[in-house]
Amino acid sequence: MSLTNDQVRGIARLARLRLTDEEVSEVSGKLASILEMVDQLQATDTREVVPMAHPLDAAQRLRPDEVTEADQRDDYQRNAPQTERGLYLVPRVVE
Amino acid sequence: MTTLHADTLAGLAARLARGECSSVELTRHFLARIAAHDDGLNAFISVLETRALAQAEAADRCRARGEAGPLTGLPIAHKDIFCARDTRTTCGSRMLESFVAPYDAAVVARLDAAGVVTLGKTNMDEFAMGSSNETSYFGPVRNPWDPSRVPGGSSGGSAAAVAAGLAPAATGTDTGGSIRQPAALTGLTGLKPTYGRVSRWGMVAFASSLDQAGTLTRSAEDAALLLSAMAGADARDSTSVEAEVPDYRAALETPPERLRIGVPRNFFDDGLEEAVAVTVREALAEFERQGAELVEVDLPNLPLSVPTYYVVAPAEASSNLSRFDGVRFGHRCEDPQDLLDLYERSRGEGFGAEVKRRIMTGTYVLSAGYYDAYYLKAQQVRQLITADFARAFEAVDLLMGPTTPTPAFELGAKTADPVQMYLNDIYTIGVNLAGLPGISIPCGEVTGLPVGLQIVAPHFGEPALLAAAHRYQQATDWHLRMPSAYA
Numbered sequence: 346m347s348l349t350n351d352q353v354r355g356i357a358r359l360a361r362l363r364l365t366d367e368e369v370s371e372v373s374g375k376l377a378s379i380l381e382m383v384d385q386l387q388a389t390d391t392r393e394v395v396p397m398a399h400p401l402d403a404a405q406r407l408r409p410d411e412v413t414e415a416d417q418r419d420d421y422q423r424n425a426p427q428t429e430r431g432l433y434l435v436p437r438v439v440e
Numbered sequence: 441m442t443t444l445h446a447d448t449l450a451g452l453a454a455r456l457a458r459g460e461c462s463s464v465e466l467t468r469h470f471l472a473r474i475a476a477h478d479d480g481l482n483a484f485i486s487v488l489e490t491r492a493l494a495q496a497e498a499a500d501r502c503r504a505r506g507e508a509g510p511l512t513g514l515p516i517a518h519k520d521i522f523c524a525r526d527t528r529t530t531c532g533s534r535m536l537e538s539f540v541a542p543y544d545a546a547v548v549a550r551l552d553a554a555g556v557v558t559l560g561k562t563n564m565d566e567f568a569m570g571s572s573n574e575t576s577y578f579g580p581v582r583n584p585w586d587p588s589r590v591p592g593g594s595s596g597g598s599a600a601a602v603a604a605g606l607a608p609a610a611t612g613t614d615t616g617g618s619i620r621q622p623a624a625l626t627g628l629t630g631l632k633p634t635y636g637r638v639s640r641w642g643m644v645a646f647a648s649s650l651d652q653a654g655t656l657t658r659s660a661e662d663a664a665l666l667l668s669a670m671a672g673a674d675a676r677d678s679t680s681v682e683a684e685v686p687d688y689r690a691a692l693e694t695p696p697e698r699l700r701i702g703v704p705r706n707f708f709d710d711g712l713e714e715a716v717a718v719t720v721r722e723a724l725a726e727f728e729r730q731g732a733e734l735v736e737v738d739l740p741n742l743p744l745s746v747p748t749y750y751v752v753a754p755a756e757a758s759s760n761l762s763r764f765d766g767v768r769f770g771h772r773c774e775d776p777q778d779l780l781d782l783y784e785r786s787r788g789e790g791f792g793a794e795v796k797r798r799i800m801t802g803t804y805v806l807s808a809g810y811y812d813a814y815y816l817k818a819q820q821v822r823q824l825i826t827a828d829f830a831r832a833f834e835a836v837d838l839l840m841g842p843t844t845p846t847p848a849f850e851l852g853a854k855t856a857d858p859v860q861m862y863l864n865d866i867y868t869i870g871v872n873l874a875g876l877p878g879i880s881i882p883c884g885e886v887t888g889l890p891v892g893l894q895i896v897a898p899h900f901g902e903p904a905l906l907a908a909a910h911r912y913q914q915a916t917d918w919h920l921r922m923p924s925a926y927a
Binding site (some may be wrong): 359360375399406420433 | 785797800
């Protein structure tokens with residue numbers, strides 16, 4: 346298993362991670378060895394095996410759709426990098 | 441008499457109850473220990489002196505009113521993955537370097553309500569991804585038994601803090617061994633409860649189908665004390681289970697009459713260091729002397745647990761960590777040119793190398809065209825591994841074996857090769873995949889370094905698990921040993 350630098354950049358783009366050139370070459374070898382280790386799974390016969398999503402085989406609990414939380418916007422926005430009048434600010438998206 | 445910082449929670453609780461010391465005195469003692477010793481260990485990211493002393497004063501007032509419970513006034517430390525209102529919660533990452541939690545995690549709230557004092561927040565591998573505490577943005581933690589060695593991870597700060605007597609107990613989280621492995625490497629009792637036993641609310645998410653909160657303590661009795669306060673259903677975590685919480689401490693006194701212990705054959709194969717194998721076998725012999733029956737069992741799919749985990753956990757992590765986008769909280773890059781630049785640079789700067797690798801592994805295995813070959817396949821193998829455990833538990837009450845293949849390794853020894861690092865969790869990871877409870881207890885030393893015995897029980901088998909560990913600790917004293925530099 347090997348990954349080209351371009352493949353690594355492609356994965357990083359999907360993951361929204363900016364990598365330096367140095368990071369790209371470091372990651373490609375390590376990622377390849379991880380995926381190679383993971384490839385051991387392919388030798389296992391899993392026909393008819395139901396995929397397991399939850400360790401206790403429990404169904405997702407439902408609750409009535411009721412408003413239970415008070416407004417805590419000010420509390421939560423204290424951690425935001427940039428806000429204005431209760432809104433989160435990001436660079437202009439639509440010109 | 442045992443010094444304060446070498447005592448168990450149960451021992452300290454008895455001193456408080458007898459009026460031999462106050463919670464303020466205890467808290468000051470441990471804060472002084474942290475001030476004197478943490479520079480060499482780097483176990484704490486934040487020390488919460490003011491908050492701790494206020495909690496201790498409140499606990500002493502509570503006791504004076506005659507309203508003290510079993511945990512009132514006992515100081516502990518929290519892994520810095522748990523949100524504690526108005527305190528910094530970093531998860532060991534630059535991404536959350538200045539994040540101040542606006543609410544309490546369920547674990548913190550429950551322990552606060554039980555009167556526990558929070559000394560501080562402990563260092564950890566970044567976003568709990570690591571087995572050596574070397575991936576922390578705040579620097580590695582040193583093992584109190586030998587400062588050239590790692591304390592394990594990801595709950596390495598909690599482990600080092602308790603092992604060195606800077607806190608009598610600490611919380612941790614365990615996704616693939618992150619409580620049991622550091623407990624083994626630092627001579628502690630590390631409990632990972634059944635998946636869903638303790639609420640994950642307010643615990644920074646890594647891999648949500650595996651994450652579980654637990655404890656690092658000096659004894660199984662202390663683990664029982666803390667778990668009794670931590671466990672229970674929580675409407676805010678839909679995967680927390682509604683099963684009744686038993687009295688874990690009472691369960692310590694009623695171990696099963698004729699314990700049948702399964703010993704997985706492949707826990708003792710080539711990967712296990714010989715001296716560790718000898719030590720663990722000696723511990724098993726102690727259980728035999730106490731009347732237990734040892735039965736060899738097979739877990740044929742267990743060798744696949746590491747590859748399974750390294751699909752499932754990174755996949756869930758890549759999804760969970762998408763919330764760190766530089767918009768609502770966490771690190772934001774300088775002068776973003778546009779939204780994509782904001783996302784990519786904030787994340788590129790905020791996350792460390794190991795976290796980026798896992799996000800990318802997860803992104804890869806979930807990407808179009810690969811989903812069936814990796815994620816679906818891993819979920820199927822996960823089913824097979826879980827079935828292996830279920831089959832074993834038809835014939836035995838508990839499983840026992842080593843927690844780790846070797847004692848604590850040197851800093852830097854495994855950082856170059858991530859797969860070597862991942863293999864350190866070979867005996868612990870399967871337990872998470874199956875959602876089972878597990879505990880590591882100290883059972884000996886190899887060249888002056890602690891060795892851990894792992895005990896695994898069926899789902900919700902914590903009472904039997906803790907009772908077996910407690911009974912062993914009644915007959916032995918490995919769990920009470922401390923590294924001489926900190927005794």
